[in-house]
Every structure is written in C-alpha cells, then in structure tokens.
Amino acid sequence: MATESDDEQTEVLKQQVENWSTNTNECFTIQLLKGETVTASFQPSFTYPIFGEEERVFGYKDLSIILSFATHDLRPRLEIKHGKLFSEGDVKPTDIKEALAEFLPAYAFSDARRETGSEDAAADSFQPPGDMIKGYMSKGRKYEIWCASLTEAAARQILENMEILIPMFIEGGTMLQLGQDWSTQRWKLFLLYEVDRKPTPNTSPYSLVGYGTSYRVFTFPDRTSVTEGDQDLSILNGESLETLFPPPDQTSSNHSSKTGSPLDLPSRERLSQFLILPPFQGEGHGQQLYNTMYAHLTSPTNIREFTVEDPNEAFDDLRDLCDLLYLRANVPEFAALRINTDPAVLTPEKLLPGALIPTDLLVDGAARERIRRTTKIERRQFNRLVEMHTLSFIPASHRSRSRLTRKEKSSNADDRAYWFWRLYAKQRLYVHNRDELIQLERAERGVRLEAVLDGVLEGYAGLLERVEGREGAKGMEVEETEEEEVVEGATKPTQRKRKKIVVDEDEDEDGEEDGMVGVEVVANGHKRPRAN
Ligand SMILES: CC(=O)SCCNC(=O)CCNC(=O)[C@H](O)C(C)(C)COP(=O)(O)OP(=O)(O)OC[C@H]1O[C@@H](n2cnc3c(N)ncnc32)[C@H](O)[C@@H]1OP(=O)(O)O
Numbered sequence: 001m002a003t004e005s006d007d008e009q010t011e012v013l014k015q016q017v018e019n020w021s022t023n024t025n026e027c028f029t030i031q032l033l034k035g036e037t038v039t040a041s042f043q044p045s046f047t048y049p050i051f052g053e054e055e056r057v058f059g060y061k062d063l064s065i066i067l068s069f070a071t072h073d074l075r076p077r078l079e080i081k082h083g084k085l086f087s088e089g090d091v092k093p094t095d096i097k098e099a100l101a102e103f104l105p106a107y108a109f110s111d112a113r114r115e116t117g118s119e120d121a122a123a124d125s126f127q128p129p130g131d132m133i134k135g136y137m138s139k140g141r142k143y144e145i146w147c148a149s150l151t152e153a154a155a156r157q158i159l160e161n162m163e164i165l166i167p168m169f170i171e172g173g174t175m176l177q178l179g180q181d182w183s184t185q186r187w188k189l190f191l192l193y194e195v196d197r198k199p200t201p202n203t204s205p206y207s208l209v210g211y212g213t214s215y216r217v218f219t220f221p222d223r224t225s226v227t228e229g230d231q232d233l234s235i236l237n238g239e240s241l242e243t244l245f246p247p248p249d250q251t252s253s254n255h256s257s258k259t260g261s262p263l264d265l266p267s268r269e270r271l272s273q274f275l276i277l278p279p280f281q282g283e284g285h286g287q288q289l290y291n292t293m294y295a296h297l298t299s300p301t302n303i304r305e306f307t308v309e310d311p312n313e314a315f316d317d318l319r320d321l322c323d324l325l326y327l328r329a330n331v332p333e334f335a336a337l338r339i340n341t342d343p344a345v346l347t348p349e350k351l352l353p354g355a356l357i358p359t360d361l362l363v364d365g366a367a368r369e370r371i372r373r374t375t376k377i378e379r380r381q382f383n384r385l386v387e388m389h390t391l392s393f394i395p396a397s398h399r400s401r402s403r404l405t406r407k408e409k410s411s412n413a414d415d416r417a418y419w420f421w422r423l424y425a426k427q428r429l430y431v432h433n434r435d436e437l438i439q440l441e442r443a444e445r446g447v448r449l450e451a452v453l454d455g456v457l458e459g460y461a462g463l464l465e466r467v468e469g470r471e472g473a474k475g476m477e478v479e480e481t482e483e484e485e486v487v488e489g490a491t492k493p494t495q496r497k498r499k500k501i502v503v504d505e506d507e508d509e510d511g512e513e514d515g516m517v518g519v520e521v522v523a524n525g526h527k528r529p530r531a532n
Contacts, residue, residue, distance in 0.1 A: 020086045022063045024051045031068040035203045040279040049167035059086035059093020072126045072204035074161040076108040103164040123204040129154035134292045142195045145292045150187035186216040192289045210276035216267045268305040269297035298376040307378045339390045341416040362424040387425045388460045
C-alpha cells in the first residue's frame with residue numbers, strides 16, 4: 001500500500017522528469033552550411049522516429065542539438081551543446097548520439113574532414129552525380145535538376161548523408177534500405193540544386209533545394225488484362241525474373257546476348273520519396289521537380305505507368321495541380337473531353353433505373369484509354385483528373401443538388417451535365433469504396449456514396465479554382481517562363497500552384513476498371529449528408 005511519503009516521492013520524481021526533459025522538436029536545429037557559413041536554419045517537423053513518441057529527451061539543461069549539412073554533398077555534422085547534466089543515482093541522461101546512430105553515417109559524429117581541411121577542397125570541385133536533366137531560372141536564381149542511378153557511389157553517399165530528413169519531414173517516412181545487389185539499378189536519385197553563379201572561393205556553387213527518389217517495378221505489358229491483385233512481377237521475389245533475365249553483373253559468359261536486362265522489361269516507375277527543404281518550400285520548386293521526374297521517368301518506351309508510393313495530402317495537391325495543368329495545356333484530346341449529355345446517345349433504355357452506369361458513353365471511354373496509355377498516368381489518378389476536368393465546364397452555380405430534380409430530363413444543358421457528371425464520378429467511387437458500401441443496407445449505400453461524392457466535389461472545386469487561376473494568369477506569364485527556361489531536358493511545362501483533394505482512396509487501383517461494372521443508375525438521395 002502506498003504511503004504518503006511514497007506519493008511525495010513520486011511527485012518529486014515526476015517534477016524532476018519534467019524539469020530535466022526537453023522537447024526534441026524545439027531543441028533540434030538543422031543547418032545548411034556553405035563552408036562555415038550557415039545559409040539556412042530550420043527545425044524538424046517530427047523527431048518521434050528518433051527520440052520516441054513523446055519527442056523528449058531527459059537529463060539536460062539548455063540542450064541544443066545542431067545537425068549541419070554541407071549544401072553540396074549533404075555531409076552531415078552533429079553538434080550537441082548543453083548546460084548541466086542530470087546526475088542522481090543510476091539514472092543517466094538520454095544518449096542522444098545513440099538515438100541518432102541509426103539515422104546518420106558514422107562520420108556525422110566526428111569532424112575528420114573539417115579538421116584536415118579536405119572539406120573545402122572537395123567542395124570546390126564538386127559536381128552532382130549523374131546527368132543534368134533540367135535547368136531553370138526563378139526570381140533571378142539558377143536551378144538545376146540532376147538524375148543519377150543509385151548504383152553510383154557518389155549518389156548513394158549523398159542519399160545516405162541526408163536520409164534522416166525523410167523521417168523528420170514526412171510523417172511515417174522511413175529511410176531506404178538499399179542492398180548491394182543488382183536490384184539497386186532500379187533506383188534513381190533526383191537532386192534539385194540552386195547554382196550560385198558567383199560562388200565564393202573554396203565553396204561549392206551547388207546548394208541542395210530538394211530531392212526525390214524513384215524505382216522501377218515490373219509489370220505485365222497489359223495491366224488491364226489482369227483484374228485482381230498487384231501485377232508487379234516483383235512479387236516473384238526476383239527468382240523467376242532472374243531466371244528469365246539474369247542481371248548484368250551476374251550474367252555468365254555463355255549467357256546469350258539476346259537476353260535483355262530486367263530493366264528493359266515492361267515496367268512502372270514509382271516515385272518513392274519527395275522532399276523540398278523547408279526554406280525553399282512554396283516557391284514552385286516542388287512543381288519543377290515533380291514535372292521533371294514525371295517527364296524523365298515516363299520517356300522510355302518500356303515504361304507503361306508512373307505511380308507514387310504512399311503520397312501524403314500535400315503531395316497529392318502538388319500532383320493534382322501539376323497533372324491537370326499539364327494535361328489541359330499539352331494533351332488536346334484530354335482538353336477536349338466533356339460530359340456527354342446527348343439524348344440520342346444516352347437513350348432512356350441506357351438510363352433505366354437499375355441499369356449499369358454507361359461511363360464509356362458519359363465520357364468517351366476509348367479516348368480516355370488512349371490518353372491514359374500515352375500519358376502513362378496511373379489509372380486512379382487519371383480517372384480523378386478526368387472528373388476534375390469535365391467538372392470544370394459545369395458552372396459553379398449549376399453544381400447544386402437542388403437543381404437535379406428532373407435529372408437527365410432537365411431542359412438546362414448544365415443541369416443535365418451535372419446530373420451525368422455525378423453519375424460518372426459515382427461509378428468510380430462505388431468501385432473504390434465497394435468493400436465498405438456492400439456492408440450497408442441498399443438505401444444507406446446511396447446516401448453514403450452521395451456523401452463521399454460531396455467530399456470529393458469540395459476538393460475538386462478548390463483545385464479547379466487554382467488551376468483556372470494559373471491558366472488565366474498564364475498569358476501574362478508566358479514570356480517570363482520562356483525566358484527563364486534554360487534547359488528543357490524534360491517535356492513537361494513549367495507551371496505552379498495549388499489545393500487538396502482526398503477520399504477514401506488508396507494508391508494503386510489494381511482491380512478498379514472503367515466500364516459498366518458495379519454501380520447502378522440511382523436516384524439522388526434527398527438528405528444532405530456531410531462531405532467526407
Ligand atoms: C511520395 C512522397 O514522398 S509524399 C511526401 C511529400 N513530402 C513532404 O510532405 C515533405 C515536406 N513537404 C515538402 O517537401 C513540400 O512542401 C512539398 C513537396 C509537399 C511541396 O513542394 P513545394 O515546393 O513547397 O510546392 P510548390 O511551391 O511547387 O507548390 C505547388 C503546389 O503544391 C501544393 N502544396 C505545396 N505544399 C503544400 C502543403 N504543405 N499543403 C498542401 N498543398 C501544398 C499547393 O497546391 C501548391 O500551390 P500553391 O503555391 O498555389 O499553394
């Protein structure tokens with residue numbers, strides 16, 4: 001049984017823990033260093049992957065943890081400063097270096113390069129690994145995007161140097177665990193640098209702004225011929241693939257030269273990690289890097305599709321904006337897509353209650369498939385972009401359920417278009433949310449689907465506002481943009497701006513097919529459910 005003095009002791013202990021504990025998001029500073037000059041300084045968004053859920057360390061007064069990165073090769077250096085240390089009994093202060101050990105290369109904890117002066121010499125002659133694939137100017141400053149295979153030692157080194165930034169800035173983000181085997185050839189590193197046109201002596205002109213990684217996954221040539229499960233051949237654990245296509249470094253001397261590399265197989269490219277360093281966010285660099293990665297990764301003929309691994313909301317916003325601006329400006333067949341409201345095509349028999357939604361008639365199915373294949377945009381993302389684009393031609397004043405009482409029979413073309421647009425979008429959302437919806441009573445399903453659709457609409461409306469704003473301003477920007485472009489290694493245009501959209505949708509949409517699957521033509525619900 002706890003006595004009064006036990007309680008007092010517990011209270012004292014609690015007080016001590018509080019007095020000696022420090023929030024690691026607050027005491028942690030990340031610095032970018034050019035020579036010994038600090039060019040930028042910022043705090044991490046998350047430190048829980050390093051210091052635990054509470055994001056606190058114990059046992060220090062006036063603690064400050066400074067992690068500096070050389071701006072060019074991201075070589076890290078750790079400095080820990082503190083006042084008094086807790087020293088009572090056996091309780092020791094948190095071992096900060098130990099907590100950071102698995103996130104940083106060993107040399108981050110020592111100063112050898114700095115002490116020998118080799119840092120400056122290396123900086124002077126530094127060139128990013130790989131090839132420069134894009135250059136652009138923004139606000140009078142020069143930027144370059146470089147792409148390197150992660151088989152290149154210098155690229156790998158840079159990635160290892162800065163990988164701690166992923167768990168620090170992407171919620172749930174983890175560091176890559178690359179092996180030493182041939183499969184590393186599937187990986188690419190994209191580095192976005194600002195290039196100082198008048199660098200000071202003994203410093204590098206290159207300063208990292210952001211980076212992305214991608215990897216190649218094998219796919220069947222015609223994904224649509226498979227309806228269930230993930231079609232990546234990577235599920236074969238490489239064994240069958242390697243039998244068919246021995247990797248180059250393991251190819252025996254009697255191996256036929258006819259046999260290609262696994263990298264030449266029909267594949268998807270998957271964008272894996274994407275980060276613009278905080279001091280450079282919100283300046284359009286995310287768009288530049290995304291557009292360049294998309295254009296570069298989709299250009300080989302054996303690449304069938306461009307996908308993104310676990311995007312977060314901010315990335316989804318960036319991707320939606322970039323993709324929609326690109327398709328509307330550069331793919332005329334996409335720009336021409338509209339909701340079909342022609343009663344001669346959408347005959348009463350096609351719209352009987354209980355009939356399946358004729359999505360291929362509502363928005364030209366053959367054209368959609370053609371565009372999707374040539375642009376290589378992943379199916380779910382592409383379908384969402386078609387929804388956004390076709391919605392944009394329906395005036396906002398007609399996007400109201402109260403105007404839908406006469407459904408397809410409405411005499412107003414915009415009201416009819418809105419009715420059909422809702423049917424069209426509901427088809428995809430039904431398939432996507434099928435698992436949840438089939439558990440509901442039939443009547444509830446309609447209501448739930450309407451609610452999901454309203455949430456989607458809200459997001460689309462915000463995005464369209466930004467897209468149209470950009471397009472409206474484009475005429476005025478054209479001259480400046482063309483002047484600013486210094487290298488056009490990529491085919492996607494330079495554009496910028498915003499907003500968010502989310503539903504209950506996962507990344508890969510294997511199994512979701514267009515066409516007349518799933519949803520029936522249903523009457524609109526009468527309630528006004530909450531948007532999700
Ligand atoms: C696959 C993955 O790796 S997912 C993880 C993505 N990475 C992160 O979340 C790390 C931290 N954040 C970042 O690195 C950056 O802020 C990014 C990549 C999200 C965006 O890059 P930025 O250079 O800031 O974007 P950029 O200036 O080009 O903005 C373009 C548009 O993206 C969208 N956007 C950018 N940042 C955000 C954000 N934090 N929240 C919502 N939308 C955003 C907006 O639509 C923006 O247009 P706007 O300027 O009109 O608002």
